[in-house]
Amino acid sequence: MGIKKPTSGAQYVQDHPHWSEGLTTLRDLLLDTELEEKIKWGIPVFCLDDKNVIGIAGFKHKYGLWFYQGSFMSDPANLLVNAQEGKTKGMRHIYFDKNKSIDKSLMAQYISEAIANQKAAKMIKIERRSLEVGPELSAALKANKPFNKAFGGLRLAVQADYAEYINSAKRADTKERRLQKIIPMVLKGVGLNDKYKK
Numbered sequence: 001m002g003i004k005k006p007t008s009g010a011q012y013v014q015d016h017p018h019w020s021e022g023l024t025t026l027r028d029l030l031l032d033t034e035l036e037e038k039i040k041w042g043i044p045v046f047c048l049d050d051k052n053v054i055g056i057a058g059f060k061h062k063y064g065l066w067f068y069q070g071s072f073m074s075d076p077a078n079l080l081v082n083a084q085e086g087k088t089k090g091m092r093h094i095y096f097d098k099n100k101s102i103d104k105s106l107m108a109q110y111i112s113e114a115i116a117n118q119k120a121a122k123m124i125k126i127e128r129r130s131l132e133v134g135p136e137l138s139a140a141l142k143a144n145k146p147f148n149k150a151f152g153g154l155r156l157a158v159q160a161d162y163a164e165y166i167n168s169a170k171r172a173d174t175k176e177r178r179l180q181k182i183i184p185m186v187l188k189g190v191g192l193n194d195k196y197k198k
Contacts, residue, residue, distance in 0.1 A: 005039070006042065008039065012044050012056075019058040025102050026056050026065055029107055030044075030054060030056070033112075033115060034048065035047060035048055035053055040052065043056065044056050048118045051068075053068060061097060062095045063097075064094050064096050065110070066092075067080065067091065067092045067093070069118065070092025070093070072117050073092065073110065073113050073117065075092075081095065090124035130160070131156060131159050131163055132160075132163055133163050134163065134175075136175045137162070137179065140183070146187060147183055150187050154186065158192070162192055165182065165192055166179055
């Protein structure tokens with residue numbers, strides 16, 4: 001049985017009791033702005049005109065803020081982190097843990113700047129990913145109709161993740177092992193990296 005997705009920001013905080021105090025502080029700062037809270041990818045995301053500006057998330061050993069266009073921010077306290085150097089273009093994070101407390105005044109400055117940047121349309125242009133289906137995945141799609149149908153129902157980015165996962169293996173047996181791993185995931189309609197988004 002999978003983790004039940006929250007239906008509200010308040011429920012998300014309740015579901016992360018280890019960080020509830022810190023998440024509540026961050027959420028209160030965000031609720032005090034013009035941003036609209038929504039649940040996307042299982043986390044509270046704060047939007048302006050339906051554009052993602054800031055998210056909050058709790059993990060096992062840390063929690064924090066996600067700035068969707070954080071690469072444009074001035075970062076006066078040098079707090080912003082690129083979670084995946086070389087992969088993540090716009091998003092930046094600020095993390096907290098039990099040893100790092102929240103400076104509310106400073107976080108309000110970061111939040112205000114993110115909102116101002118969104119209003120100024122400072123955004124990374126997302127390059128459309130191409131889907132390069134290799135021979136192994138292509139053969140499996142032709143041979144397995146339910147798999148083919150489920151794969152076709154996934155978003156292009158998710159399809160591309162799976163295709164890249166198979167294509168990046170160097171050995172034929174590794175490609176086959178990866179293929180056997182992804183078939184049940186595709187049939188369930190989940191993405192390759194969904195477990196890391198919780």
